[in-house]
Amino acid sequence: MYSIETKSLSKSFGDLKAVNDISFTVQEGEIFGFLGPNGAGKSTTMMILTTLLKPTSGQALVSGYDVRANPKEVRQRIGYVQQETTVDEYLTGRENLILQARLNHIPKDEIDKNIDEVLDLIELSDKQNEAVVTYSGGMRKRLDIAGGLLHRPKVLFLDEPTVGLDIQTRRKIWEYIKKIHTEFDMTIFLTTHYMEEADQLCDRIGIIDSGKIQVIDSPENMKSAMGKEVISLVIENGEAQTKFIEELEKIQLVNKINHDNEKITIFASKGTEVIPKIFQISSDLKIKINTISLTSPTLDDVFISYTGHEIRDEGGFNRKKEHAKMKRLRA
């Protein structure tokens, strides 16, 4: 049995297809991540899996139960940590966890033991009796995560677990997530738009863009499929550009080329041997190369190669799309 299984899952808001025919499976005990820009459909998918939204069509099973037919069964088996911190500021850390424990029907005689255990795990034991209002952003997030795993769910959902946190805090949260995963052996499904986060945490990643899954694989496989090296070029714009790219594609060691006007990214298996060839072609075609660099492929490169754009380029465009979505939801 899969921990999560979706079959042609779709969700529309009016004529906007937020989630468009998504099918994937997550194994038990796996850390699986959805990587994509804001508005790609990550959170919508998560809201369907956590029974907050009903799919427009298709099917989703969590821990073997259909989210539409048996939402109550699903709710008993999941933990959900939302993007925003949702802890009650006026309550103490411990009171927040007591509330969470009662909401999730932890038997009375186990509540204290479970709370002590997770407080210890996220290193908040000494602050537990202080009001959350005195906590830092990172501490609130840790408390939120603690609340999500208090009842030992089979599947833990983390929606953008480190959004808005500084880089040190982010690293710390990653450590906690890894620790949770090894100690409690639960399936973790997370969404993120940070490459590094997906790379660090996930066994497998699904790249999602405009409501569709572009590719699913392990970060390692994705990167090695790109070729061993990345050559980035900036050339002077000119008519010979198309011809230049055609010629580049003919080089044997080149796996894939992406180009965006004067910026060209070449994925190759032996970069050091490809570079002289690039110079040869450019001098034949009289194309001026402004800069050239040789690096190892990152998940960024993987993302660009599947979606055709950088993840952070999306901000402006998707804010508009998000806004349209919110308006529809309110109407």
Place this chain on the structure above:
Amino acid sequence: MSLLYDSYTIFWRELKRYKKSRSGVLIRLIQPAIWIIVIGNTFAGTQPLIQSVGFEGQYIEFMAPGVIILTAIFTSIFGGVNTLWDRRYGFMNKALTSPISRSSIALGKMSAISLIAALQASLILGIALAIGVTFPNPIMIAPIMAIVILFSLGFSGISVMVAATAKSQETFWGIINFLGMPLFMLSPALFPLELLPEWLASVAKLNPVTYTVLLVREMMTGVSEGGVPALLSIAVISVFVLIMVGLASYVFTREVNKPF
């Protein structure tokens, strides 16, 4: 586990939040305190009007039960507003993805709101006693508070229902202000029903606030007015509360299942 346990979880959380907002407790007392002190003294000269319908005491004694109910109405009808915050800031989604039922969230909120309303009302009762309102039978405080809790439960139902349906603060306050003041004014809280024009009096007779004010005033002063027996008042209040609680649970469940 049971609906009762789940409702208690939400009730516990709401009361914790209330306890920690000490400034809120006082701020919410200012308005009714002004009512009882300013209006109570301004209209002191209307005593003959009150006497003409058979009420022997001071005007302030007549209107004190009205202001207690005023406190209960407004504390409870405003009380559901944090539903909107809960939906905006994620607590609602946390509760909705947990195994507790939707109606237990509504019931927990309503019972917490009505207890808080009764606490606020009892503080106003204290102020009334402090400024000289007498109480012929102090034992009556317990049943009066019971009535206030019951009555507030109905109004908290209205509040939770409106908050679950409204998508914004503006809509919520618009509807609540539209409902609250007329319900208060169309009752014998400040003046006896006998002084209202016939048509207004008959509208007032459809208002559950009317029966609550009459009942509480009778319990506080011992004077029965308007020919409404206490048992009828209790029956009207009970039916009103039952309908509101049922309707609120239904509407709340339906609304929170829609995306916010």
